Amino acid sequence: MSNIESQTIAFVRDTMIPEQAPPLTEAGAIKWLRENLFSGWFNSTLTLLSLAIIWWSLAAIGPWLVNTVWNAGSLSECRRILDGTGGACFAVINDRWHQLLFGFYPSHLYWRPVLALVLLFVALAPILFTGLPRKLLVFSALYPFIGYHLLWGGSIWLPISALLGFVAGGIAFILVRKVNGLAAVFAAVLAPVFWWLFLAGPFDSAMSSVLPLGLDFVRSDRFGGFLISLVIGVTGISLSLPLGILLALGRQSDMVFVKSVCVIFIEFIRGVPLITLLFTASLLLNYFLPPGTSFDLILRVIIMVTLFAAAYMAEVIRGGLAALPKGQYEAADALGLDYWKAQRLIIMPQALKISIPGIVNTFIGLFKDTTLVVFIGLLDPIGLSNAIRASTDWQGIYWELFIFIGALFFIFCFGISRYSMYLERKLKTDHK
Amino acid sequence: MKKSVFVGAFAATALVAGMAQAQMLQSIQDRGELNCGVSTGLAGFSAPDANGVWQGFDVAVCRAVAAAILDDAMAVNFVPTTGQTRFSALASGEVDMLARNTTWTFTRDIDLRLTFVGVNYYDGQGFMVSRDLGVSSATELDGATVCIQTGTTTELNLADYFRANGMNYEPVPIETNAEAQQQYLAGACDVYTTDVSGLAATRASFESPDAHVILPEVISKEPLGPVVRDGDKEWEGIVRWTLFALVAAEELGITSANVAELAQGTDNPEVNRLLGSEGEFGSMLGLESDWAVRAISAGGNYGEIFAANIGDQTPIGLARGLNALWTQGGLQYAMPFR
Known part of the structure; x- marks a missing residue:
């Protein structure tokens, strides 16, 4: 056969042509x-x-x-160094970075906000990444008290006595639960309130006089710059999600009273601009409170920002709830789960997953909205940029400050957004 | 416009708050600190330095008052206030006094139930144009585009002035002074108008200040001064006479350098009465007899404060002008210490 072929076919390749590079x-x-x-x-x-x-x-x-100047004491010195050539003067950041970050926080105590930020990430880690040991969640639960004490200082017994309120609630719940389930819930709510109203104050002062422990007290008006944005933003974000969930559930509720309270709250807050609420916090509340009482301005702002974000959050989560097929609710009922179990095990995990982009959107929006506090005289980074510009050294400087502030906000907002993308990929179940 | 909205709200509440807040002096002494409302940042008048210590012409008034009462010029808690929050902060008792470039007007004095204790800076609205424009008088500005801060009295003054002179203009609304500088330098408007002190400070911060001129016309009166609530005469008197003490000290040649020496007693009876070596003026105010000595030691007399913060040796570079003493052709005039 091969002979025949050798006569009829002129050439037969018996080896492969070596692979060639593509064109x-x-x-x-x-x-x-x-x-x-x-x-x-x-x-x-x-x-x-x-x-x-x-x-x-x-x-x-x-x-x-x-062509940036990094070391100069004033804008005019910058211009002398640049000598007519166009160039940025980031020396202002070099000179004032600590103010943009910490405001007027005492400089020898800068380690406290820094440590609070580091611990914040430690506390967030087990919440954000399920791979970490669950025992770390204990630290996350304690973090609000640790963070408060690090930032504001004062007697250590104040956060401890606040914390004991929750402990009292837990004990009351366990004790009463043996008698009646519903009564236990009431006891768990009433016991902390009773503790905070009547016992926390005496406990705090008694312990402080016996064992005066704690960090130096730093007043709220020393807070400023990025510190204030973070305090307001982080508190608002972490409180608005649970509040938003409750409001969203309340709005879906069959109980007329609960439902109407939630609807009125959500629609009222969404109907007014944030700046109006901030002005209310800073101006009107002063008139209602008796003269002489100073209800911390930052606290007032945090409350308003949280309420504002919670209303938006509720609507985002309601969207998630509405997107769930009715069959999921019916399946939960068929399994004989009660309302809270159904919410916890079946409804919420799915509804929250659907709402992730919307939730993160609200978070980022809230974080950036914190710059609005400049209008009520709080010196956040934007407010401080005005104040820095008003000093005779740096008058006339403009873009450098905004570039720095923009970069700071970008790092945080971009970080949040990347995490949400990671979470979406992780939770993806691909209903194809 | 914005202000008129707030007027009604304050009027009702300020009186109540004012009554409740009598005995201001006692509460400041108990607190050991003066709460002073300042602007969130105005070049030369109030701004925090790199260490977070507030500096400026308005700030110096707070320090003098704190020194007179508490013998410590640093015992001041500065509360930054914006144009919108300043009066309610004062009326609600959040601050004890305002030293915040606030124009003394009829409605503020009467309708808002505030008391302007005096004038620490006489300002007025002016215009700045580029030298290239070849304009030497505001009457030549017909058809110009004007950068103007919204929601301020300057906006109304501008409209009045152009209407009275039969001219047209195109407003470019801006929010802050810094934004105005950028817009003006970028050529978005031919003219920038605000108070002359602000124009001078802005011009001084330009890369080439000589390329811009401030026109000679001043189209409004802006007397700026410290403000307290109605209803506490004792407190009002302390702030007013501390301001007068600073002005009188310049008139009488008392400076921060020689005040300690002059306080020992001089041949001039008015100096003696002011510095407490004669008479009982301190105790009449409810203060110690050396209250004026402390106030003057805090930052110097009126002239020294002016020179250190906004005078012609500073980057702001303002001339005394209307703010010279009455003996030198200006308007600064302290009532007699008698």
Whole structure:
């Protein structure tokens, strides 16, 4: 057979041709460029146009950024160093970064807010990443008290006595539960309130006189800069989610009273701008309270911001609830689960998963809205940038401060947004 | 416009709050600290320095009052207030006094039930234009685009002025002074208008100040001064006469350098009465006899405070002008210490 072939066929290849590199236009960077940037006359035009815009903006901003003065005591000194050449004067950040970050917090106590921030991440870790040991959640639960004490200081017995209120509630719940389930819930609510109203004060002062422990007290009006944004933002974010869930459930409730309270609250808060609530917090409350009482301004702002975010959160979560097929509710009923078990085990996990983008949206919005406190005279980064600009040294400086503040906010908002993408990927169950 | 909305709300509540807050002096002494409302940042007048210590012309008034009462110029808790929050902060008792470039007007004095204790800076609204424009008088500004801060009296003054002179203008509304600088330098408007002191400070911060001129016309009166609530004459008197003491000290040649020496007693009876070596003026105010000595030692007399914060040796570079003593052709005039 091979003989026949050898006579009839002139050439038979008996080895494979070695693999060759693909044509130049079909491989590597060129292929990518052809497919992604120049895949037609329209896309090619857009690509060239974009390149021109990028080049133009780089040419405009680049030299200004590169030719930066980092060490100078004032804007005029900066200009002397730059000597007529265009350049940024980030010396203002070098000179005032501590104010933009901490406000007027005493400089020898800067370790306290820094430690509070580090511990915040430790406390958040077990909540955000399920892979970590669950025992860390104990620390997360204690963190609000630790964080408060680190930031404000004062007697250590104040946060401890506040914490004991929750302990009292827990004990009351366990004790009464043996008698009656519903009564236990009431006891768990009433016991802490009773503790805080009547016993916490005497306990605090008694313990302080016996064993005066604690960090130096730092007044709220020393807070400023990014510290204030973080305090308001983090507290608002962590309180608005549970409040929002409760409001969303309340709005779906069959009980007329609960439902109408929730609807009125949500619609009222969503109907007024945040700035109105802030003005209410800073101006009107002063008139209602007896003269002489100073109800901490930051606390007032936190309450208002939390209520505001909670109303939006409730609507986001209601969207998630509405997106669940009715069958899920019916399945929960069929399994004989009571209302709270059904919510906890079946409804909420799914509804919250659906709502993640909306929830994160609200979080980021809330965090950025904290800059509105500048209008009621709190010196957040934006407020401090005005104050810094008002000093004779730095009068006339503009973009450098905003670039720095923008970068700070970007880091946090981008971080939140990346985490939410991770969470969505992790929880994806792919109903295809 | 914004202000008129607030007027009604304050009027009702300020009186109540004012009555409840009598005995201000006693409460400040108990507290050991003066709560002073200042602006959130105005070049030369009030701004925190790199260490977070407030500095400026308005701030110095707070320090003098604190020194007179508490013998400690640093015993002041500065409360930054915005244009919207300042009067309610005062009326509600959050601050004891305002030293915050606030114009003394009829409605504020009468309708808001506030008391302006004096004038520490006479200002007025002016115009700044680029030198290239070749304009030498505000009457040549017909058809100009004007950068103007919204919600302030300057907006109303501008409209009045242009209407009275039969001219047209195109307003470019802006929110803050810093924004105005950017807009003006970028050429978004031909003219920037605000108080002359603000114009001078803004111009001084430019890369080339000489390329811009402040036109000679001043189109409004803006007497700026410290404010207290109605209803506590004793407290009002302390703030008023501390301010007068600073002005009188300049008139009488008392400075922070020689005040201690002059307090020992001089041949001039008015100096003696002011500094407490003669008469009982301190105890009439409810203070110690050396109250004025402390106030003057805090930051110097009126002229020294002016020179240190906004005078022509500072980057702000304001001339005394209307704020010179009455003996030198200005309007600063302390009532006699007698």
